[in-house]
Amino acid sequence: xxxxxxxxxxxxxxxxxxxxxxxxxxxxxxxxxxxxxxxxxxxxxxxxxxxxxxxxxxxxxxxxxxxxxxxxxxxxxxxxxxxxxxxxxxxxxxxxxxxxxxxxxxxxxxxxxxxxxxxxxxxxxxxxxxxxxxxxxxxxxxxxxxxxxxxxxxxxxxxxxxxxxxxxxxxxxxxxxxxxxxxxxxxxxxxxxxxxxxxxxxxxxxxxxxxxxxxxxxxxxxxxxxxxxxxxxxxxxxxxxxxxxxxxxxxxxxxxxxxxxxxxxxxxxxxxxxxxxxxxxxxxxxxxxxxxxxxxxxxxxxxxxxxxxxxxxxxxxxxxxxxxxxxxxxxxxxxxxxxxxxxxxxxxxxxxxxxxxxxxxxxxxxxxxxxxxxxxxxxxxxx
Amino acid sequence: xxxxxxxxxxxxxxxxxxxxxxxxxxxxxxxxxxxxxxxxxxxxxxxxxxxxxxxxxxxxxxxxxxxxxxxxxxxxxxxxxxxxxxxxxxxxxxxxxxxxxxxxxxxxxxxxxxxxxxxxxxxxxxxxxxxxxxxxxxxxxxxxxxxxxxxxxxxxxxxxxxxxxxxxxxxxxxxxxxxxxxxxxxxxxxxxxxxxxxxxxxxxxxxxxxxxxxxxxxxxxxxxxxxxxxxxxxxxxxxxxxxxxxxxxxxxxxxxxxxxxxxxxxxxxxxxxxxxxxxxxxxxxxxxxxxxxxxxxxxxxxxxxxxxxxxxxxxxxxxxxxxxxxxxxxxxxxxxxxxxxxxxxxxxxxxxxxxxxxxxxxxxxxxxxxxxxxxxxxxxxxx
DNA sequence: ATTATTGCTGAATCAGCTG
DNA sequence: TCAGCTGATTCAGCAATAA
Numbered sequence: 001x002x003x004x005x006x007x008x009x010x011x012x013x014x015x016x017x018x019x020x021x022x023x024x025x026x027x028x029x030x031x032x033x034x035x036x037x038x039x040x041x042x043x044x045x046x047x048x049x050x051x052x053x054x055x056x057x058x059x060x061x062x063x064x065x066x067x068x069x070x071x072x073x074x075x076x077x078x079x080x081x082x083x084x085x086x087x088x089x090x091x092x093x094x095x096x097x098x099x100x101x102x103x104x105x106x107x108x109x110x111x112x113x114x115x116x117x118x119x120x121x122x123x124x125x126x127x128x129x130x131x132x133x134x135x136x137x138x139x140x141x142x143x144x145x146x147x148x149x150x151x152x153x154x155x156x157x158x159x160x161x162x163x164x165x166x167x168x169x170x171x172x173x174x175x176x177x178x179x180x181x182x183x184x185x186x187x188x189x190x191x192x193x194x195x196x197x198x199x200x201x202x203x204x205x206x207x208x209x210x211x212x213x214x215x216x217x218x219x220x221x222x223x224x225x226x227x228x229x230x231x232x233x234x235x236x237x238x239x240x241x242x243x244x245x246x247x248x249x250x251x252x253x254x255x256x257x258x259x260x261x262x263x264x265x266x267x268x269x270x271x272x273x274x275x276x277x278x279x280x281x282x283x284x285x286x287x288x289x290x291x292x293x294x295x296x297x298x299x300x301x302x303x304x305x306x307x308x309x310x311x312x313x314x315x316x317x318x319x320x321x322x323x324x325x326x327x328x329x330x331x332x333x334x335x336x337x338x339x340x341x342x343x344x345x346x347x348x349x350x351x352x353x354x355x356x357x358x359x360x361x362x363x364x365x366x367x368x369x370x371x372x373x374x375x376x377x378x379x380x381x382x383x
Numbered sequence: 384x385x386x387x388x389x390x391x392x393x394x395x396x397x398x399x400x401x402x403x404x405x406x407x408x409x410x411x412x413x414x415x416x417x418x419x420x421x422x423x424x425x426x427x428x429x430x431x432x433x434x435x436x437x438x439x440x441x442x443x444x445x446x447x448x449x450x451x452x453x454x455x456x457x458x459x460x461x462x463x464x465x466x467x468x469x470x471x472x473x474x475x476x477x478x479x480x481x482x483x484x485x486x487x488x489x490x491x492x493x494x495x496x497x498x499x500x501x502x503x504x505x506x507x508x509x510x511x512x513x514x515x516x517x518x519x520x521x522x523x524x525x526x527x528x529x530x531x532x533x534x535x536x537x538x539x540x541x542x543x544x545x546x547x548x549x550x551x552x553x554x555x556x557x558x559x560x561x562x563x564x565x566x567x568x569x570x571x572x573x574x575x576x577x578x579x580x581x582x583x584x585x586x587x588x589x590x591x592x593x594x595x596x597x598x599x600x601x602x603x604x605x606x607x608x609x610x611x612x613x614x615x616x617x618x619x620x621x622x623x624x625x626x627x628x629x630x631x632x633x634x635x636x637x638x639x640x641x642x643x644x645x646x647x648x649x650x651x652x653x654x655x656x657x658x659x660x661x662x663x664x665x666x667x668x669x670x671x672x673x674x675x676x677x678x679x680x681x682x683x684x685x686x687x688x689x690x691x692x693x694x695x696x697x698x699x700x701x702x703x704x705x706x707x708x709x710x711x712x713x714x715x716x717x718x719x720x721x722x723x724x725x726x727x728x729x730x731x732x733x734x735x736x737x738x739x740x741x742x743x744x745x746x747x748x749x750x751x752x753x754x755x756x757x758x759x760x761x762x763x764x765x766x
Numbered sequence: 767a768t769t770a771t772t773g774c775t776g777a778a779t780c781a782g783c784t785g
Numbered sequence: 786t787c788a789g790c791t792g793a794t795t796c797a798g799c800a801a802t803a804a
Contacts (some may be wrong), residue, residue: 088512118546119519122508129471129505135802138501140523142575144764149571150561155520155610158573161544163501169802176537177771179528179710186722187773188532192525192543192575194685196764219686226709227538250694252709269518279709283693286710287720295769341769350455354769445802453771502802526799531772534803539773543800580799583776597800635793 028234031250033258033266038238042101047113050257051174053102053112053244054224056216058083059120060091069091069150078213082261091120095127098238103131105236109172111136111228115162115216125163133165136173137191141220144196164228174228179286183226195219195238204242204268211268212242218323221248247276253284296374298340298355299328306373313340313359316367320347322359330359340370358375408641414633416641416649421621424642425484433555433640434616436495437607437628439599441466442503443474452533455516461596464643474503475499478510479628481621486514488619492555494519496597496607498545508546516548518558520574525580557611561689566609578602587625587651595625604631612637626652630659642694679757681723681738682711689756696723696742699750703730713742725754 027046034041061083067075085091102112112133114124128135139162146158166173180189195217202218204211212310222242229235231253237245240258242265249256250273260266301307302324309326320331322343337343340355348358356374360367410429417424444466450458468474468653469661483494497507511518522545529541549556563572578600587594604627612618614636620628623641625648632639633656643649684690685707692709705715705726713726720726723738739757743750 060406068413118508118518120513121521122505122546125501125505126509135501138504138539138544139538140525140542140575142523142525146573146574152571153558155522155547155563156571156573157520158502159523159575161521163505164538172804176710180538182710182712182722183680183686185680185682185711187680188535188539190529190539190773192523192542194683194764202688218688222686222709250636263737279692282706282708282714284709286708287712297768339768341767345455347453351449351451352769354453354771356769356773383711442800443802446800446801447802450801450803451771456797458801458803459798466800500800500802502800526774528776528799530799530801531774532801532803533771534801535771536803537801540801541773579775582799586798593798716768 010132025308028255030234030255031246031257033240033243033246033260035263035266036259036261036336038259038261039097039101042098042105042238043099044234045105045236045257047280048105048107048382049234050105050236051107051110052225052229053106053110053236053238054221055098055102055112055114055237056214056239056241057095057098057116057120057124058085058239059117059214060085060119060123061119067150067202074212075147080213088123092123092127095120095123096131099124099127099131099133099272101291102236103133103167106167108167109174111164111166111173113162113164113224113228115141115160117157117160121163123162128163129167132168133312134167134169134171136164136166137176138163140192142192142194144194145199146197162224174230176227176230176286178288180223180227182287183223183372189223189227193220193223195223198244206268212265215242216244218244218248222252225249225252225254226286234348240269241265246273250278252277253278253281275289296377297328298370298374301370301373301377302326302328304377306377307370311361311371314362314367315344315358316348316360318367322347411638413617413638414629414639414640416623416626416629416643416652419644419651421642421643422480422484425481425488425619425621428488428619428640430487431490431692432617434490434493435491435608435612435622436493436619437604437623438481438485438495438497438620439509439597439622440478440481440497440499440503441468441622442500442597443468444500444502451532451655458530458533459593459596463596469713471506475506475510477591478503478506479514482507482510482514482516485619485621486516486550489550491550492557494547494549494556496545496547496611498524498543500540500543502545504544511546511548515551517550517552517554519547519548519549519558523575525575525577527577528582529580545607546649557613557616558612560611563606563610566606572606572610576603578606578607581627587655589647589651595648597624599627601627601631604628605635608632608635608637623652625646626656629656633659634661636661679760681712681753681757682752684756684760685709685711687760689760690744690753694744696753697745697750698727698730698741699743699752701750706729 028049028145061078063077098181116124141160143158146156149156198217225248234255235249236257238259240260246256246258302309307324309324311324313322322330325331329337331337332343332347335343335346340359342352344353344355344358356371359370359371388512411432433478444461446460499507524543528539529539532539581598581600586598608631617638618632619640621642623643629639629641629652685692690707692707694707696705705713708714712720714720715726715730716727718726723742724736727736727741728739739754740752742753
């Protein structure tokens with residue numbers, strides 16, 4: 001059976017035996033689509049085994065009659081059985097059921113993304129909070145090209161909302177801050193994202209008709225997976241549809257597990273993911289966090305003679321001076337001696353301080369921040 | 384007693400006698416601030432008597448310790464007793480209580496606006512639906528100048544959410560479609576609004592300190608009142624604060640009723656509303672502030688597949704080559720990876736470089752500068 | 767313990783230019 | 786020479802669930 005084949009998973013729970021602590025991923029149907037009900041299929045997956053979940057559940061749109069454009073043509077709206085629920089209570093039960101399984105399956109340091117519109121997102125958000133998830137951000141997907149409000153009765157519904165949540169208030173989670181900042185031209189990535197709706201070549205069609213009414217753009221998943229997962233991570237999508245999550249996961253070197261009921265969607269997803277080309281390793285590399293890339297102790301610079309013992313450091317406005325001691329600690333009048341960070345915090349009366357950007361050496365003409373000296377050392381010793 | 388004086392409303396209900404169907408507005412404390420608890424004061428108002436409600440309830444932020452900026456200064460955060468709730472359940476009870484009174488007070492053709500953040504908006508939205516309100520739109524207030532995420536732990540929280548709802552699925556409501564379209568340069572008003580946070584002259588201060596920690600910009604209320612009420616209508620604001628709703632209502636020729644507990648807020652609101660001039664044209668100008676920023680990050684083109692990861696960029700004379708990575712950074716032999724600008728500067732040994740005009744993609748036949756690719760994206764997505 | 771971490775707006779200030 | 790203007794620069798401030 002090929003990597004992309006669908007899998008009819010057993011309804012029973014093949015949990016990892018407690019006595020044999022193998023990696024949970026050994027039990028996982030990686031890079032496959034499980035066909036069936038989303039809650040039942042999730043029950044078949046082991047606890048604490050996936051790194052991230054992306055979920056695009058039914059929106060419970062509750063649309064009325066047909067909608068026509070001013071030119072008389074009919075809008076091709078969502079009108080599928082899977083989007084119909086009897087009542088808000090039914091929808092809430094459904095939401096709580098799958099969110100509960102999701103929480104079981106996620107690793108303690110994992111996180112979940114859910115997308116929705118005003119029809120369902122408030123139910124979803126409240127359910128997430130009720131189940132102890134900790135909301136980290138709500139993200140607004142601003143559609144560059146939304147459908148207009150033909151009747152002129154409301155504001156053009158030009159966005160959808162995503163919720164990103166961790167396993168709990170104190171839980172760890174993955175956030176690739178540098179990658180997001182790099183992706184956004186060296187500005188922090190904000191909570192409002194402008195991304196076109198899925199169309200053109202990317203939109204899957206069969207006989208001229210949309211295969212799926214609400215296919216999500218790959219750019220959206222690209223940003224999410226890049227921000228909140230790492231290469232090799234396992235991403236679960238319990239409402240797989242035509243497999244946007246799978247296609248992007250493959251491109252970015254992540255594993256996926258999809259769950260989907262409908263034959264047509266699965267067939268389209270399999271074909272699509274088969275054609276997706278994984279990026280080669282160098283392209284998948286992202287900007288490292290400065291921590292990982294440039295960890296050099298200040299003492300190394302002292303040892304190496306770049307900042308000799310006895311040098312005088314000062315802040316950018318020459319308000320304070322400190323003397324470098326042989327062990328790389330600083331001696332500053334009226335302060336306990338200590339690290340560049342501690343003494344920097346001390347003189348400012350601040351709770352903390354990044355000594356690398358606070359302290360400067362004076363070469364007689366101008367000040368030079370010691371972080372620049374650190375870069376010199378790195379260039380000379382790593383490149 | 385002047386129009387702007389505060390009123391200590393009775394706790395009992397001076398309802399309109401059924402036998403004498405006078406206009407409900409005869410019983411209303413128009414253009415006044417009722418001091419007291421919001422639910423108790425709402426109980427004092429007659430049923431089906433107001434045309435619109437704008438509510439800015441406590442967000443239940445649940446902040447932890449102090450937050451400091453990278454420069455060591457402390458963030459002046461919301462830390463007021465009125466924003467503290469024991470639990471989600473307590474907050475839900477509070478929300479249901481005031482929404483229930485709101486529904487009693489609203490006319491059948493009235494509508495309600497509630498603003499919140501991800502901390503509380505999902506509770507509010509679910510409660511609105513549970514009480515039979517019908518959500519018409521969710522609106523995203525995109526802040527032009529949000530506070531950055533200083534710790535680099537999440538996406539910059541750059542928006543708040545508003546919910547607009549009518550009295551029920553079949554209820555009528557006011558929506559001034561033409562006014563909104565005119566306000567938006569003859570384009571339908573979308574559900575995402577770019578408006579600066581409240582600052583400058585508009586921000587009420589006392590002794591250099593903010594009077595209210597979360598004063599809303601008048602531009603926001605201006606758009607809401609213009610869209611969903613008519614001149615002479617009665618607008619209720621059960622969390623009046625420093626009276627943004629009252630000031631804008633006066634300017635636009637609407638009546639307001641404010642409810643507020645705190646003496647300081649009421650005093651500031653009274654003074655402010657006294658000074659507000661009806662129909663100040665400058666307000667309209669504020670609204671016409673640019674609604675679409677056209678900045679496009681290189682990462683957007685990478686995400687969107689216009690310049691896929693792994694693509695090779697080169698300068699106009701093909702002297703240097705660089706590989707595009709998933710996060711939009713460039714990898715170039717002998718250089719530190721970084722942004723298109725930084726790597727462009729690096730290879731040339733220049734202090735700076737405009738990467739948009741320096742780097743080109745090679746389509747096999749000819750080179751195409753990436754700035755042209757950016758123009759393509761803009762044309763396809765903004766025009 | 768270590769060390770990484772901020773963007774946009776508007777007011778105020780100031781240098782430089784003009785009439 | 787100076788008042789007045791312009792543009793560059795600086796600086797304070799903002800609903801935050803903040804390693």
